[in-house]
Amino acid sequence: MRAVVFAYHNVGVRCIQVLLARGVDIALVVTHQDNPAETIWFDSVAALCAEHGIAVTTPEDPASAELDQQVRAIAPDFIFSFYYRHMLPVGLLAHARVGAFNMHGSLLPKYRGRVPINWAVLHGEQVTGATLHEMLAKPDAGAIIAQTSVPILPDDTAFQVFGKVVVAAEQTLWNVLPEMLAGRIPRLPNDLSKGSYFGGRKAEDGRIDWQQPAQAIYNLHRAVAPPYPGAFTVLGATTYVIGAARMARRTFADLPAGLAVVDNSIFGVGNDGQAIAIRTLTANGNTVTPEQLQQALIDNPH
Template structure:
């Protein structure tokens, strides 16, 4: 008899890991996912669409603590519960409905970067490595025993989306590799030593505000960490918000750094190019700058930036 599972899932990791379960012959009897938020940039795949393709019952409860969801999980009679980038913590009594265990995929190398948006935090903090972890779920977030991990590199110019794409593959690989032993009851459960790790909370779009007084490395890491399709690192000039969509640090010793070194921190135009001068006198070249017009991003040239900021400062 096939093992039965209820899957709580969203986003690309949810899509790929649900497909792994199906490919491994798991009988997924219920999928719990989210309604897409009309105010969110939905750039990722649909778990609900995958479930529909396979004829799997799908529910989208607003509250995972509701009695209706508990009843639906009981009816599904799972051996296992899996959570793949589902955005709510699951209560202990729901986890207990799976007699063979409840497991989550988290987008970091636990115990590091427990909590929310671990990929964005890892890029922001200048990490050179992250990955995906399959772990047992407990009442405390990202705190259960580790069943499997796969690491991926973070290259110096990787954006958070590029790293997230790697983490998605790492999640798929981890689940594919570990699942046979897990289903057989033979998977290792290794300690998750929280004292050796870290925890981070969620991030809001407003957290992307650039402080040019910071060192160039810190500013560049922020730009990479929230680059589109995330909300973007930004500055406000008057009533106009500018988003730094793509950028690259100017190498130490380059002539542009010398030419800009005496300018105050902030955005400047030099030789018909946009640069951000930072608090350590190093510069970041802005290769793509956006501003919002009629609710849509518009790419701004250096000359347009000068015109817009001049009018903003004198309006």
């Protein structure tokens, strides 16, 4: 069986390795040029393809006529998308003889759309996973082929959950691929009325609203903790970013919502008197000590 693969990130790397291990002939991989403005903490699809002698292209627009002609000439049995960042045009998908399939980082139909793992952590979900589904014109709307779930523990960050989802994606593809290659493709309903759709997130979305309960603030921290940009707040002209934190065991009903220094330790107090214990706080890339934060709080009172 011959495939054209659109791929990026760790999910792209691992799923390409699964295809190779199952004997799929990968005629072409379409990936992205790394953005120099982005923190690249993940593995390289292009480097993997170079190791295996797989042809690679990095078009800015997957809807280009040149790419369409290239895929048409290959006449693939399958088109796969593994964490490729753009929607693929329906005309291009039609070039796959058997079908076109995408690996999504949630348990569809929940969390359709962009950055599903971050959204799941932000909303305090206890489980997520990976779903292989058929690609249609509408994002993440096609029939479900297979999915694998993973737990989200109370203190897991989105980065930690992403590591689990990479393994879930690998397991999902490994387990169902023999049936797909044999022409027996399971198609389960993907009931969009039981799910949700979310857009992308920007660094500004990490701004902390201290009028929320502490658990909601903690979930925001977990959802955007490094290597993502981080949850942040501003005192005066200084932006403070939370690097590492946990829910605090003590309450602070007598303190206003916001950053606080108590017993030489840094806390973030929610509007419910609960708090997060902040182990690492940075400003301008430097670690902030309790003494430094205390002075900043004196200079910029609530």
